[in-house]
Amino acid sequence: MEFPKIDEIYKLLSEKLEGWIEGGITLLPNIAVAFVIAILFGVLAKVIGNVSGKIMRRTFESRQIAGLLTSIIKFIIIVAGIFIALDFVGLKGTVTSLLAGAGIVGLAIGFAFQDMTENFIAGIAMGIRKPFEIGDVIEAEGVFGNVREINLRNTLVETFYGQLEVIPNKILFRNILTNYSYLGHRRIEVPVGISYADDIEQAAKCITDAMNEKDYVIKKDETAVYAESFGDSSINLLLWFWIRYPGTPSFMEVRHDAVTTVKNVLDENDILIPFPIRTLDFNAKGGDKLDAMLSKRQESNNEKSGNSNCASTASDN
Template sequence: MPEINIQQPIDQVLTKIEGWIEAFITMLPNMAIAILLMMLFIVLAKSSKRIFSKLLSKATDNQVLQNLSGTIFYYTVLGLGLFIVLSVLGLEKTVTSLLAGVGVIGIALGFAFQDISANFISGIILAFKTPFRIGDVVELNGIMGTVKETVIRVTVVHTFQGQEVHIPNKDVMQNPIYNFSKLGKRRIDLPVGVSYADDLSKVEEIVTVCIRELEGVIAPDDLIFDYYEFGDSSINFMIRFWIDFPGPPELGYLTVKKNAIMAIKAAFDDHNITIPFPIRTIEFNKQSESPLINISSMESETSQP
């Protein structure tokens, strides 16, 4: 039986390990420098982002643009630091390969992460077009609330129900944007109904005076009153008036709307004006021993025996 010689493979393995150890010891100074450089570039990136944001704030008060530009500047400095660190470690070929592969990787990532790319580009467009600013009350993609920030991928909205919603920038761009803070005012449309027996001219006069004297109402001459419908049990009208928005908390949208409803109800009570309500009609079958055969809800002011 031939003798198996395992000494040669063992020697080769040991030689390799010794070479790796020697190379590691030789690279220790470079590795220490690389670690220090990477830490330095991390600190530099954070400081540069802060300084860049301050400089940009002097040129524009657009916080969305400041946040987005600062983030891009931060990652640019980190990327530059990474290439320098790789060069210090003697990985020039790796640097060259990375630079050569950036284009190919970019194309591949563009197809693989189309949504991320679309959100990133949409974030840049939002930063420059400024359809809203931080703190504005908006409705985005069916979600209403206050804008807290716009970053590379999402726009963060705090709803009035106390929820934080992250909306992809692509969805923000592709859907209508309702900005309730842009013009500094908002209109309240309040529907009301009165009885057919009431004097409509008197109703209009009472409601108009009531709203014009209401605290928080602006541009009282722009108040709009119109009857728009003969309802089943009432003649319906709409009163439209303007308030500052967002405005002070004590005169917010819901508060002024509530005060308007209470004021109109009190004025109607003082002038004996009726706000009708649905009445249930009960029908009896006189030919049957069962007194009640049908119950239906109808918009009526009389009962049928």
């Protein structure tokens, strides 16, 4: 086996080094300009990042979302500066390779962490749309309570039972969500039954007038009582009225006071809230009351007893 001579190896390396040095000297002005471009874009990214960061923190409730969007803006500016600098040096192929590699890596990460990515994107989308804010009362997927924190991947809700529920953002983004705080008011419904002997219009007027005297009732012209249905032992009414929500007094305190008020006003106007009444009818076709049937049964038994005595007397004779 023959080995190349040392002189030939030295000559080959020398030619390569000389070519690289000459190319570097030729590109030296471009390299210097590229460094200046990269530095300028770095400073620009910092300035724009600070300005956009203040705007984002005012716009979004979540500091994480604001910080993320600010970082994305700064990253885009820096990457753009690096690509421009590389292109200025003449490394267009490197720029193309980096872009292709970034796309492939992003696609692979998206497939590998699909669930996390979906929650992440949903968190950003909700931060922009803002369907709710920290402190709002929301209900979604069986969770009902106050929003305590909004993160990039999930939202923390404190229920009225004292538990802290962690809800993935994709669930809040894809499903029906009720925000009780958005409009600032809420309607309360209180069912009540009155006897069939009482006047419905009188009961409705008494209840409406009593409720409109309450300070917590708003939209007093919309306070109303409607006849809902016929019950087993009562006419079922439904009271509607509006309150500020959330606010003071609380929802439970208002509903408690409303039920108490309805009970008192009906008592004052001698309107009966009936107990359940059951009438037992043993006749297949209906129409006979229990006391009448018992009386008939007693008379029948007496007649049978009298006939039996008469028969016994005749036999003795």
